[in-house]
Amino acid sequence: MTKIICVVDNAVKEGTGLQSEHGLSFWIETAYGNVLLDTGQTAAVLSHNLDVLGLSPREVDKLALSHAHYDHTGGLDAVLSKTTALTLFAHPDVFRPRYSLRKGEYQSIGLSLSRETLAARADLSLSDAPAEILPGLWTTGEILERAEPEGRSPHHFIRTGKGWEPDPYRDDMSLVLRTNEGLVVICGCCHAGILNTLFHVERNFEGPITTVIGGTHLVPADDLYLSHVIDVFNGHFRNLSLYLNHCTGKNAFERLAGAFGSRVTACPAGTVIDFNP
Numbered sequence: 001m002t003k004i005i006c007v008v009d010n011a012v013k014e015g016t017g018l019q020s021e022h023g024l025s026f027w028i029e030t031a032y033g034n035v036l037l038d039t040g041q042t043a044a045v046l047s048h049n050l051d052v053l054g055l056s057p058r059e060v061d062k063l064a065l066s067h068a069h070y071d072h073t074g075g076l077d078a079v080l081s082k083t084t085a086l087t088l089f090a091h092p093d094v095f096r097p098r099y100s101l102r103k104g105e106y107q108s109i110g111l112s113l114s115r116e117t118l119a120a121r122a123d124l125s126l127s128d129a130p131a132e133i134l135p136g137l138w139t140t141g142e143i144l145e146r147a148e149p150e151g152r153s154p155h156h157f158i159r160t161g162k163g164w165e166p167d168p169y170r171d172d173m174s175l176v177l178r179t180n181e182g183l184v185v186i187c188g189c190c191h192a193g194i195l196n197t198l199f200h201v202e203r204n205f206e207g208p209i210t211t212v213i214g215g216t217h218l219v220p221a222d223d224l225y226l227s228h229v230i231d232v233f234n235g236h237f238r239n240l241s242l243y244l245n246h247c248t249g250k251n252a253f254e255r256l257a258g259a260f261g262s263r264v265t266a267c268p269a270g271t272v273i274d275f276n277p
């Protein structure tokens with residue numbers, strides 16, 4: 001009954017008629033309702049892909065945002081225009097303006113809707129603590145302890161009273177789904193760092209982590225860091241199944257697939273992961 005469908009990703013399954021874009025969105029179907037995590041970059045692609053997959057925005061029961069970035073929030077209108085009083089789960093910092101510094105210019109890359117506009121169109125459930133979205137499905141809450149490397153970009157900034165500062169990505173959260181087999185961690189961009197996120201889940205939720213799905217932001221990871229991730233998976237998070245996409249990066253995917261074989265699977269748009277066959 002519990003099923004996760006990748007609706008939007010940088011890549012698509014061949015022959016599906018789905019569209020790709022730099023962005024991410026997952027449909028999470030449970031016995032208690034449907035949750036959409038993130039909305040891709042554009043309402044056009046999200047609407048098209050939902051339609052092709054036989055899913056309706058009207059059947060979204062709850063919405064969750066992993067963080068503010070445009071490639072996860074840009075398609076919000078595709079759902080909000082078709083629903084009323086939908087509850088939207090996010091970290092309170094999701095409304096903080098975000099910027100990318102490119103060629104000397106700060107470009108806005110955060111949520112394009114103001115808090116007031118969004119509050120008029122959805123019930124906002126904002127918390128930095130783990131929040132239950134539906135029975136058996138939670139947000140991680142803020143990843144407070146970050147002893148391991150984060151998933152950073154040197155281009156990402158926020159503006160504070162002191163001027164431009166590197167984005168601390170306080171709003172970055174993943175989702176945790178309880179299945180018969182164990183805990184499934186569903187990531188957006190994992191700017192907090194994949195290992196920090198998994199250690200946080202281990203501290204805050206009961207049960208073994210069996211599966212990681214989504215963007216792990218290992219694109220900038222060097223060989224040393226990737227070897228460390230593999231060592232930690234081997235030593236601590238044993239027998240993980242990994243369904244990787246979005247900001248994982250080709251190099252990281254190949255290293256992980258080399259280390260863990262068939263337990264590592266690509267997760268383009270159109271991928272369906274069934275947990276209780």
Ligand SMILES: [Fe+2]
Pocket residue numbers: 067069189191
């Ligand atoms: Fe991001």
Ligand SMILES: [Fe+2]
Pocket residue numbers: 023024069071072188189215246247
């Ligand atoms: Fe992203």
